[in-house]
Amino acid sequence: MEPDTAGLTQIAIGAVASFVIATLAYLARALTPSGAFAAFAIGTAAFGVGGLPAAYVLLAFFLAASLLSRLGARRKRELVDWGKHGPRDAWQVLANGGVAALCIALSRTIDAPLLLAFAGSLAAANADTWSTEIGTLSRRARSIITFRPVTRGISGGVSLLGTLAQLAGAAFVAAVAYEVHLAPFWPVAIGGVAGGFLDSILGASAQALRWCPRCARPCETNPHAACGTPTTLFRGLRWIDNDVVNLLATLCGAGVAVLVAWKWPSLW
Numbered sequence: 001m002e003p004d005t006a007g008l009t010q011i012a013i014g015a016v017a018s019f020v021i022a023t024l025a026y027l028a029r030a031l032t033p034s035g036a037f038a039a040f041a042i043g044t045a046a047f048g049v050g051g052l053p054a055a056y057v058l059l060a061f062f063l064a065a066s067l068l069s070r071l072g073a074r075r076k077r078e079l080v081d082w083g084k085h086g087p088r089d090a091w092q093v094l095a096n097g098g099v100a101a102l103c104i105a106l107s108r109t110i111d112a113p114l115l116l117a118f119a120g121s122l123a124a125a126n127a128d129t130w131s132t133e134i135g136t137l138s139r140r141a142r143s144i145i146t147f148r149p150v151t152r153g154i155s156g157g158v159s160l161l162g163t164l165a166q167l168a169g170a171a172f173v174a175a176v177a178y179e180v181h182l183a184p185f186w187p188v189a190i191g192g193v194a195g196g197f198l199d200s201i202l203g204a205s206a207q208a209l210r211w212c213p214r215c216a217r218p219c220e221t222n223p224h225a226a227c228g229t230p231t232t233l234f235r236g237l238r239w240i241d242n243d244v245v246n247l248l249a250t251l252c253g254a255g256v257a258v259l260v261a262w263k264w265p266s267l268w
Contacts, residue, residue: 014047014055015040021059026087030066034090042093042101046118050104053180054118058100060176061122061129064169065096068133095246096125099254116261117254119177119188123170124195124253128246130169131196135162144200155220155242156204166196184261184268191257199249207245209235 018040026036039062047055094101099121107114135141141157143150150157170192178185210231211217212224220242222231261268 010051011044011048015044017047017055018043021062025062025066028066029087030069031093032087032089035088035093038090038093039097042097045101045105049108050115050118050182053177053182054104054115056180057119057122057173057177057182058097061097061126061173064126064172065129065133068130071133071137091243092246095243096129096250097122098247099250100125103254113258113261116183116187117258119173119183120191120257121195121250121254123173123177123188123192123257124199124250125246126173127166127170127192127196127253128199128249130172131158131162131166131200134165135159138162143204144197145204151218154203154218155207155209155245156200156202158200167193170196183257186268187257187261190260191253191255194256195249195251195253198252199245202240202245202248203242205236206240207236207242208233208238208240 021043022031022036022040025031025039026033031039043055043058046058100118103114103118103121106112107118135158136153138152138159138161141150141152141154141159141162142148144156144158170189173192174183174185174189177183177188208220209218210220210222210224211234212219212227212229212231214227214229215224218234219225219231223229224231
């Protein structure tokens with residue numbers, strides 16, 4: 001059997017392009033070294049298998065997320081109690097793009113709508129990213145489960161601004177996927193919104209919330225990022241952190257996008 005020269009060439013081009021983008025992101029302090037390597041691997045898979053359409057969708061998500069992370073950076077640095085800050089590491093990159101990478105890698109060998117799942121997972125990741133990066137600029141937030149006021153920035157906290165950003169983030173990826181003829185708009189958008197809301201629900205319930213005895217306040221890090229004191233589990237499951245929640249949300253986005261397109265095919 002002769003080698004697939006065109007396919008190998010496409011993978012090589014994807015690897016070079018992904019290397020350049022990941023390196024620039026690292027130099028811009030958007031990614032750690034491990035995060036840059038993970039982004040390189042995901043980008044190579046997306047371009048090498050899905051071609052330019054998949055690469056455009058992935059690039060749109062990544063560039064938008066990187067730019068939004070700089071919005072209100074000084075105010076966000078004050079939120080030391082909640083999650084990770086600064087450049088994204090490999091776990092964060094894989095939590096947001098791992099499902100997409102798996103879908104695109106399997107799309108050539110499995111007879112399933114995996115390109116649609118790829119777009120749906122990134123729509124969910126983008127919905128959550130936009131909701132977090134823009135929503136944390138709100139002055140008030142409420143728990144998505146109890147609707148009681150919560151500290152700004154806490155996982156599971158929602159606001160009007162953050163919810164609108166979530167809808168816009170899902171629609172943005174869906175619009176790019178539609179314009180490059182990768183997937184229909186509405187299934188991807190609905191999948192993205194579903195994944196974003198699941199992220200908030202899990203963040204307010206199953207995600208580990210910890211307690212710092214020194215600062216006498218809840219946080220999401222161990223040790224506490226503000227003072228370095230070891231923290232204890234206050235609520236949720238010990239093994240479910242923000243990265244796990246993001247991974248489950250992107251899996252939801254992929255599944256819902258496929259389900260919507262399969263259940264109501266005549267609408268798209």
